[in-house]
Amino acid sequence: MAVITYREALRAAMREELQRDENVVVMGEEVAQFNGAYKVTEGLLKEFGPKRVVDTPISEAGFIGLGIGASMLGIRPVMELMFWSFSYVAFDQIVNNAGNIRYMSGGLINCPIVIRGPGNGGTNVGATHSHTPEAILASHPGIKVVCPATPYDAKGLMKAAIRDNDPVYVMENTILYNDKGEVPEGDYIVPLGVADVKRVGTDLTIVAHGRAVITSLKAAEILEKEHGVSVEVVDLRSIRPLDEETILASVRKTHRALLVEENKPFCGVDAQVAYIIQAKAFDDLDAPIGRVSSIDAPQIYCKRMEDEQLPHAARVVAAALKVLA
Amino acid sequence: MAKPAVLTHPESLKKPAGPSEFAKHPANTALSKAEKVALYTKMARIRHFEQRCIRTYQQGKIGGFLHLYVGQEAVVAGTVSLLGKHDHIITGYRDHGHGLMVGMSMNECMAELTGKVTGCSQGKGGSMHYFAPDKNYWGGHGIVGGQVPLGTGLAYAVKYKGLKGCCLAYMGDGAVNQGAVHEAYNLAALWDLPMIFVIENNGYSMGTSQERSTAHPGCLAKRAEGYGMAWDVINGHDVYEVRAKTDAAVKRAHEESKPTVLEIFTYRYFGHSMADPDKTYRDKEEIKGYRENKDPVLLFENELIAEGVLTPATRDAINEAAMAEADVAAVFAEESPDPTVADITKHIYWEEDNRGPNSTSRGTIIFE
Ligand SMILES: Cc1ncc(C[n+]2csc(CCOP(=O)(O)OP(=O)(O)O)c2C)c(N)n1
Numbered sequence: 055m056a057v058i059t060y061r062e063a064l065r066a067a068m069r070e071e072l073q074r075d076e077n078v079v080v081m082g083e084e085v086a087q088f089n090g091a092y093k094v095t096e097g098l099l100k101e102f103g104p105k106r107v108v109d110t111p112i113s114e115a116g117f118i119g120l121g122i123g124a125s126m127l128g129i130r131p132v133m134e135l136m137f138w139s140f141s142y143v144a145f146d147q148i149v150n151n152a153g154n155i156r157y158m159s160g161g162l163i164n165c166p167i168v169i170r171g172p173g174n175g176g177t178n179v180g181a182t183h184s185h186t187p188e189a190i191l192a193s194h195p196g197i198k199v200v201c202p203a204t205p206y207d208a209k210g211l212m213k214a215a216i217r218d219n220d221p222v223y224v225m226e227n228t229i230l231y232n233d234k235g236e237v238p239e240g241d242y243i244v245p246l247g248v249a250d251v252k253r254v255g256t257d258l259t260i261v262a263h264g265r266a267v268i269t270s271l272k273a274a275e276i277l278e279k280e281h282g283v284s285v286e287v288v289d290l291r292s293i294r295p296l297d298e299e300t301i302l303a304s305v306r307k308t309h310r311a312l313l314v315e316e317n318k319p320f321c322g323v324d325a326q327v328a329y330i331i332q333a334k335a336f337d338d339l340d341a342p343i344g345r346v347s348s349i350d351a352p353q354i355y356c357k358r359m360e361d362e363q364l365p366h367a368a369r370v371v372a373a374a375l376k377v378l379a
Numbered sequence: 380m381a382k383p384a385v386l387t388h389p390e391s392l393k394k395p396a397g398p399s400e401f402a403k404h405p406a407n408t409a410l411s412k413a414e415k416v417a418l419y420t421k422m423a424r425i426r427h428f429e430q431r432c433i434r435t436y437q438q439g440k441i442g443g444f445l446h447l448y449v450g451q452e453a454v455v456a457g458t459v460s461l462l463g464k465h466d467h468i469i470t471g472y473r474d475h476g477h478g479l480m481v482g483m484s485m486n487e488c489m490a491e492l493t494g495k496v497t498g499c500s501q502g503k504g505g506s507m508h509y510f511a512p513d514k515n516y517w518g519g520h521g522i523v524g525g526q527v528p529l530g531t532g533l534a535y536a537v538k539y540k541g542l543k544g545c546c547l548a549y550m551g552d553g554a555v556n557q558g559a560v561h562e563a564y565n566l567a568a569l570w571d572l573p574m575i576f577v578i579e580n581n582g583y584s585m586g587t588s589q590e591r592s593t594a595h596p597g598c599l600a601k602r603a604e605g606y607g608m609a610w611d612v613i614n615g616h617d618v619y620e621v622r623a624k625t626d627a628a629v630k631r632a633h634e635e636s637k638p639t640v641l642e643i644f645t646y647r648y649f650g651h652s653m654a655d656p657d658k659t660y661r662d663k664e665e666i667k668g669y670r671e672n673k674d675p676v677l678l679f680e681n682e683l684i685a686e687g688v689l690t691p692a693t694r695d696a697i698n699e700a701a702m703a704e705a706d707v708a709a710v711f712a713e714e715s716p717d718p719t720v721a722d723i724t725k726h727i728y729w730e731e732d733n734r735g736p737n738s739t740s741r742g743t744i745i746f747e
């Protein structure tokens with residue numbers, strides 16, 4: 055298997071899907087001639103030409119809406135948002151139109167669109183550019199949301215998203231773009247709604263998604279070395295659909311759960327996960343469920359404080375020890 | 380109005396611009412010598428502050444995005460120099476020049492960039508989010524076009540209160556394609572708001588030239604006609620022209636309560652932000668042409684020297700003082716403390732920061 059970056063894995067997925075299906079179109083601000091603000095789409099214009107890889111004006115409501123409309127007629131647009139934070143300009147299209155059209159038409163119309171881009175904090179750019187909208191979007195039935203944490207998952211989930219017949223919103227992470235990992239060269243998919251046990255353990259289950267998985271793996275390492283605790287890390291990978299079985303199986307084994315995410319706590323993804331665990335595995339729990347989220351405030355600009363605001367390994371370790379106490 | 384479509388034609392970059400045709404305009408003859416020197420000083424301060432920022436960024440003390448204003452100084456200098464007590468401004472993320480022009484200190488501006496508690500926003504906003512409401516400056520906004528409806532609201536409030544004032548909302552040539560901008564245009568025209576929409580047309584939105592982003596690219600201001608608004612185009616390399624033509628828009632706002640769209644042609648010398656290597660979408664000759672023949676600070680300097688308002692010696696003194704001021708700001712920013720972890724959850728809600736027996740809120744509002 056080749057070792058490539060998360061960015062290259064995303065690009066490989068788009069490239070293979072552009073080759074496989076002539077209805078796939080990549081569209082967004084600076085994706086073509088500039089090769090992508092974060093170079094995820096680098097080289098695609100050269101290979102596929104301007105009909106398949108399209109630069110748009112700074113008109114998110116317009117071009118995302120256009121993509122949704124085109125998908126209704128069988129185009130499979132893969133729309134880049136330079137940041138998921140900019141989706142707020144196009145919220146009506148993303149939620150009201152893409153999320154409701156199939157339902158409101160009694161199943162007559164499908165909306166096979168992919169919207170992708172980075173949805174993360176930690177880059178020192180302040181509150182307007184640091185949103186993590188996976189919980190907000192996943193709270194709307196009709197919408198699917200995935201958050202890959204590794205290059206392997208990035209490629210597999212992206213390919214599954216493009217082939218999926220519903221709107222799928224892929225939340226990437228600029229801090230992960232240069233992370234490397236083993237990725238098969240050929241075709242494979244990671245189906246939506248399948249979690250992955252990224253580390254096997256016996257004493258505590260950490261449930262995480264996105265970059266919080268990487269943070270949790272670091273924390274698990276410290277817990278093992280410094281505290282002799284064996285931690286299992288479950289990577290959700292997909293927020294909606296959600297793999298309840300994998301979460302519950304792990305908790306039934308370890309009897310303790312810590313939930314880690316980059317979202318702000320109120321109605322975060324982990325609020326739903328906590329509900330599921332207590333409703334379906336209450337008798338298996340030996341301690342109250344623990345939780346680490348970002349500190350509940352708009353994203354602070356100051357880099358040193360932003361690093362404190364986000365879940366980091368030390369905070370995860372401290373919270374884990376509390377659940378284990 | 381018949382207007383020259385493109386003021387940035389390549390031919391015009393080959394020779395230095397001559398003296399301003401607008402020096403004798405009443406808006407400019409109204410300026411005393413001291414006021415002209417002060418205006419030049421402000422432009423020089425913006426230039427040197429931004430150049431100092433580059434060094435601080437390269438030293439790794441500023442992170443995130445840093446969008447520089449170098450090359451565009453005459454736009455903000457010309458427009459803001461006309462404003463009075465009840466006039467307000469708001470802009471996008473390329474906001475340092477606006478801050479310095481309304482009188483923010485280099486210290487608070489630099490400290491904000493390094494995320495320090497002594498910054499204008501206490502290290503919470505950063506480069507894209509400067510604010511100084513005490514100076515009628517309402518930011519500093521990171522989302523392209525998002526500030527334009529807000530500016531329209533400021534104009535609405537000025538009118539509502541019966542004040543003789545207006546609001547200038549600045550945006551880029553790429554921002555004109557945001558839906559919110561058009562909704563704001565319609566509201567301003569429909570409700571006769573004292574509003575000036577200022578398009579700072581520097582030819583590019585990130586790596587996209589204006590022709591590639593915009594239908595009817597010849598003139599962005601002309602879209603005003605669709606809303607029955609007045610409009611004008613301005614050579615933004617000539618601060619006298621900016622003042623002369625903006626003056627008419629300010630009068631229209633103050634006296635008739637009518638909006639205007641101004642398209643000001645300008646140019647940015649550096650990449651979109653410090654993260655943009657600026658190697659692919661425009662050629663070096665173009666940048667050189669602007670720097671050598673259209674530089675707004677240099678052109679105004681020549682103008683003032685010809686008028687006898689400035690001497691080479693006073694010019695040098697002004698520039699040296701501005702550089703020294705920027706160096707002091709860099710030290711101040713370096714030595715200032717960070718906000719604390721406890722500061723992260725301050726300034727979220729007024730009610731939370733000011734809870735008392737008469738508060739209208741109860742219950743948990745910041746969660747763990
Ligand atoms: C809604 C939204 N979309 C995209 C961006 C990313 N972005 C920031 S600045 C910019 C280009 C804007 O160009 P222009 O309006 O011409 O202003 P300039 O940078 O030239 O001053 C883009 C695409 C953003 N901040 N907000």
Ligand SMILES: [Mg+2]
Nearest residue numbers: 551552583584
């Ligand atoms: Mg521009």
